[in-house]
Amino acid sequence: MPSFNDRTIKKVIPLSLLVFFIILVNFIIIYRYTEPYEEPELATPPADEEPEIPPYNAPQYGLEFVRPKERKFVSPVLEKYIKSLELKMKDKDLYILLQNCLPNTLDTTVEWFNEDKSDPRTFLITGDIPAMWIRDSANQIAPYLRFINEDEKLRDLVFGVIQVQASYLHYDPYANAFMRPWYAPKKEGRKASNTDNVIPAYNPEFVWESKYELDSIGHFLQLTNDYIDTTGDIERVVTSEDWLRAIPRIFTVLEDQMQSTWPAPKFSLKASTKKINDPEPVSLARGYRFRRYTDRPTETLGEYGLGGITKKCGLIRSAFRPSDDATTFPYLIPSNAQLSVQLIKLSKHIQVFLESKNETRSEFNMQQDIHFSSKELGETIRKAIYEHAVVKHAVFGEVFAFEVDCFGSQLLMDDANTPSLLSLPVLGFLEKNDTIYRNTRDMILSEWNPWYFKGKFAKGIGGPHTGQDMVWPMSLLMQIQTSTNESEVRQLVDVLKRMAKKTGNLMCESFDVNKPTVFTRSWFSWANGLAGTTILQIIQDYPHLA
Incomplete structure (x- = not known):
């Protein structure tokens, strides 16, 4: 038998170790894939703990609490809700902004409220202008709809706005802004100018301004529908005497403004009813014309007050935009979109009402x-x-075009005031992820929109009403509400907080994109209400940012 020498042993041992290692690896592989695999247990947090949210440290600029001590109207439910957010909101600047803005309409603009539950009436001024715009008042009161089922007096206040709007629109459905109602206790104040040459002629004791804006009608119907959606009380609205008197005259205006400019439409008017002691409603028999002596073209209408020329196509004209500037092409698409949504909603509400009565x-x-x-x-x-x-x-x-005339002309732009192209999802016309809307949003938030401005301090949408480099906080707030991008929301919130620090701790009408200490209208209730609702949406959609 041969003997192993040291050299042989040195060769055999490494070989043996290699063989052993290969066998061991094969054994592990076979065991791993033949034994049943069990999912490892994951630690589950206690039921009362929320998933951990990445920290977000919002910059603070030292905003100040500026709510007035003397307040026009107080809702205990709203006050309790605002107080409940104090410990929940980490961004103290944003919380102060919410406190200042959300209740601003109730704090400062409720000039008259008839508390008679059988016939509540509410007169809201816009802020620094002592008149009630249909559009503004609808937006001013809208933030409180979420609270009205818990606050009966607040519910009557909101319904009172609908009642006053209805009485205004029955008197003059072409007008956009009105004086203190003729049935309210008299109070000294500014008087409306009567230098405009308007058809139909109106009494300046009742009308502040008669710029025909389609969104005035759209907002009246929107507040009607939102009130019904919130309360479920259809009957209170659709059996209201003032509301029922206003609707036929509104439809007369819509029918007139759907026609081609040439030839002039022929009217078949239903008789209008009025209450005892109410003024005689303006005549709608001659349509609408508006002329003003001014050095600003956007403040008057061409062609002897007719404005732009249109061809009948299923759209409805608007002589002026929500900004109170004259339209270029009268078929203003955002206002038509708003009206379309609200008319369809209204038809559904009335169908439910009729079915509940089971009567014809x-x-x-x-x-x-x-x-x-x-x-x-x-x-x-x-x-x-x-x-x-x-x-x-x-x-x-x-x-989407901003305006068209149905002769083939189209205007591509957007304006800061709502309804706007930017606000189409908020109006309920389409979803945020709609392809045409996303394309439109990209366009109007770029230099392809002639009223989109960029500066050292901010960038955003303005409009002809305040001119070059003046961006409206309302457009930035609407940009937040229509955004699907958290980074965009963060950036916009930061701009708004920094802007508010420069303009009085509230929303203004517009500010300079390079120098925010240059701004217009420090008391603008509509913008404050929009800021309040936008902050509430941020709390809901991006709680870690609030």
Whole structure:
């Protein structure tokens, strides 16, 4: 038998170790893939703990609490809600801004409230202008809808706004802003100018300004629908005497403003009713014209007060924009979109009301007419928007035009005031992720929009009303509400806080993108209410940012 020498042993041992290692590896592999695999247990947090949110340290600029001590109207429910957020909100600047802005309408602009539950009436001024705009007042009161089922007096206050708006629109459905109601206790104040040459002629004791803006009607219907959606009380609205008197005159205006400019439309007017001691409503028989002696073209209408020329196509004209500036092409698409949504909503509400009554008696003939007219008109407008206002842009693809005339002319831009193209999802016309909307949003938030401004301090949308380099906080707030990008929201919140620090710890009308200490209207209630609702949306959608 041969013997192993030292050299042989040195060769065999490493070989043996290699073989052993290969066998061991194979054994581990076989065991791993033949044994059943069990998912490792994960530690589950206690049920009362929320998932950990990445920390966000919001910059602080030292905003100050500026709510007045003397307040026009106080809602205990609203006050309790604001107080409940004090310990929850980490961004103290944002909390102070919420306290200053959300209750601003109640604090400062409720000039008269008739508390009679059977017939509540509310007169709201816009802020620094002692008149009630239909559009502004609807937006001013809207933030409180979420609280009205817990506060009966606040609910009457909101319904009182609808009642006053209805009485105004019955008197003059073309007018946009009104004086203290004729049925309210008299109070000395500024008087409206009567230098405008307007058809239909109005009494300046009742009307502050008669710029026909389609969104005035849209906002009246929107507040109507939102009140019904919140309270479920359809009957209170659709059987209101003032509301029922206003609607037929509103539809007369809509029918008139749907026609081609040439030839002048022929009218078949229903008789208008009025209460005892109410002023005689203005005549709608001659349509609408507006002329003002001014050095600003946006403050008057061409062609002897007719404005832009249009062809009938299913859309409805608006002589002026929500900014109170004259339209270039009168079919203003955002206002048509708003009206379409609200007419269809209204038809559904009235259908529910009629079904609940299970009646077709003559006493509900008016509601039946409104139901059918609203549905048909709302659908007609929506169809016409997609037929005439979708434009192929060389850079952004299909986008919505801001204004058209249905002769083929289209205006591509957006304005800060709502309804705007930016606000289309908030209006309920489409979803945020709609392709045409996303294209449109990209376009209007770029230098392709002639009223989009960039500066050292901020960037955003303004408009002809305040001019070059003046961005409106309302457009930045609407940008937040329509955003799907957290980084965009963070940046915008930061701009708004820094701006508020420069302009009085509230929202202003507009500010200079390079020098925010240059701004317009420090007391502008609509913008403050929009800021309040936007902050509440941030709390809901991005709680770690608040």
